[in-house]
Amino acid sequence: MPSAESSSGPGMKFYAVLWAGLLGIVIVEVLLTYAGLRPLALTISLLALALIEAAVALLYFMHLKHERPILFWSLIPALVFVLVLFDHLWPDAFRVTSMRLPVSASSTPAGGG
Amino acid sequence: MSHAELTMQQVHGAVTEERPYGFQSKKLVMWLFIIADAATFGALLFAYGYVRVGSPDWTKPFAFSPTILNGIVMTFVLLSSSLTMLGAVRAASAGRRSAIRWLSATMLLGTAFAALHLREWFTMIREGWSPSHNPLGGSPLFGAAFFGITGLHLLHVVCGVIAIGVVTLLYRRGRLDASYIETTGLYWHFVDLVWMFVFPLVYLLNAR
Numbered sequence: 001m002p003s004a005e006s007s008s009g010p011g012m013k014f015y016a017v018l019w020a021g022l023l024g025i026v027i028v029e030v031l032l033t034y035a036g037l038r039p040l041a042l043t044i045s046l047l048a049l050a051l052i053e054a055a056v057a058l059l060y061f062m063h064l065k066h067e068r069p070i071l072f073w074s075l076i077p078a079l080v081f082v083l084v085l086f087d088h089l090w091p092d093a094f095r096v097t098s099m100r101l102p103v104s105a106s107s108t109p110a111g112g113g
Numbered sequence: 114m115s116h117a118e119l120t121m122q123q124v125h126g127a128v129t130e131e132r133p134y135g136f137q138s139k140k141l142v143m144w145l146f147i148i149a150d151a152a153t154f155g156a157l158l159f160a161y162g163y164v165r166v167g168s169p170d171w172t173k174p175f176a177f178s179p180t181i182l183n184g185i186v187m188t189f190v191l192l193s194s195s196l197t198m199l200g201a202v203r204a205a206s207a208g209r210r211s212a213i214r215w216l217s218a219t220m221l222l223g224t225a226f227a228a229l230h231l232r233e234w235f236t237m238i239r240e241g242w243s244p245s246h247n248p249l250g251g252s253p254l255f256g257a258a259f260f261g262i263t264g265l266h267l268l269h270v271v272c273g274v275i276a277i278g279v280v281t282l283l284y285r286r287g288r289l290d291a292s293y294i295e296t297t298g299l300y301w302h303f304v305d306l307v308w309m310f311v312f313p314l315v316y317l318l319n320a321r
Contacts, residue, residue, distance in 0.1 A: 012200060019196045026188050026312070030181065033317040046313035053309040061195055061302045068135050075148050082152045086159040096167035 010060070018060055025049050143296045147303045150269075154307050157265065158314060161258040172251030173321045180233065184316045187229050188308065191270075194222035195305045198277075202298045205284065205291035212294065216281040219301065223274040230267050234260075255319075262315055269304045277301065 032045050059065040064072060134141055165171050175181055201215035237259075241248030244257045280297045283289040 012203065015196060015199050019192055022192055022309075023189065026185065026192075029313050029317055030185060033181075033320050034177070039318075043318060046317060050310045050313050054306050057195070057302055057306040057309065061199060061305075062299055068133075071134050071141075071144065074134075075144055079148050079151055079155075083155050086155060089159065089163055090166070093163040093166035097169060 015060070018056055022053055022056060025053055137292055139292070140296050140299070143299045147299065150303065151307075154262075154265070154310070157262050158310060161262060161315070164252075164254045164258060168252040168254055170251045172247055172249050172255045173319045174249055174255075175316060175320045177320065179236075181316060181320055183229060183233055184312055187226055188312050190222050190226045190229065191305050191308050194219045194226070195302055197222060198298045198301045202291070202295050205294040208291075212291075213281060213285055216277055216284075216294070220274050220277050220281070223270055223277070223301075227267060227270050227274070230263065230270075234263075259315060259319075262311060266304070266307055266311055269307070273297075273301050273304050 029046055029049050032042060032049075037045065197215050197218040201212045201219060204210075204212035204215055242256050242259075244260045245253050247253045247255055276297055280289060280293050284291075284294060
């Protein structure tokens with residue numbers, strides 16, 4: 001049967017090193033979670049590490065690095081564009097928080113007294 | 114000269130043109146599906162972030178043991194299944210029969226991941242969690258977000274295991290070639306890639 005991809009390229013040892021590196025990133029994520037960071041700093045750190053993991057998976061595990069550049073430019077910018085559009089929703093989320101009805105200190109449950 | 118002769122390279126018995134991506138159309142279709150699915154998961158994760166930011170009573174219920182520990186084990190299992198899938202693709206490309214063993218290992222690890230995940234789900238459901246109920250009294254949207262995101266990912270894992278099983282069987286019988294294993298491998302790596310976002314954003318950010 002004809003091979004679907006070239007048999008040359010990185011060997012399993014290289015992929016095993018990448019696998020170990022990804023596991024290392026996961027451990028770092030867990031350590032950061034319990035490091036006492038502020039919520040925003042933790043979120044940004046975890047997102048950045050997740051993006052690094054995603055890049056490694058895309059480029060090496062999914063072999064995007066060894067495909068023609070036209071594949072990368074056909075797919076990834078469109079996805080990034082969609083994800084950036086999602087970003088425009090964040091101001092609404094913060095506005096919703098400030099629009100919640102305040103709980104009045106003087107209000108009592110019905111039937112009290 | 115006809116328009117066809119001017120625009121196409123003619124070879125004996127057939128008229129062909131160069132493929133822009135340089136590989137088979139089923140691989141391009143899989144890439145297109147992956148990008149669309151990535152947008153879907155992106156939308157779900159953004160929706161989760163949206164309701165979390167908008168809920169001042171958001172619950173963070175996950176203890177290190179057993180939930181985060183279980184999540185670490187699940188991540189290890191899924192990453193290992195990506196490695197075995199890589200082994201399968203390489204073996205199939207070289208025409209080695211060991212591709213069957215690598216594929217079987219991938220299926221086993223995928224099934225283990227699904228089993229661990231379902232065990233966690235059943236534990237949470239027994240504690241009173243559901244897509245519309247929070248037993249700790251905080252926002253019920255936590256359950257909706259958690260079960261929605263992890264449920265969609267679990268569905269992808271289960272479908273992936275089934276697909277790998279079908280491809281393995283047909284490859285063993287000689288009805289499919291190595292390109293089908295490569296295409297299935299793309300899907301499986303994508304499932305792993307999504308988990309790289311789900312674990313930190315859904316589990317670690319809700320650790321107490």
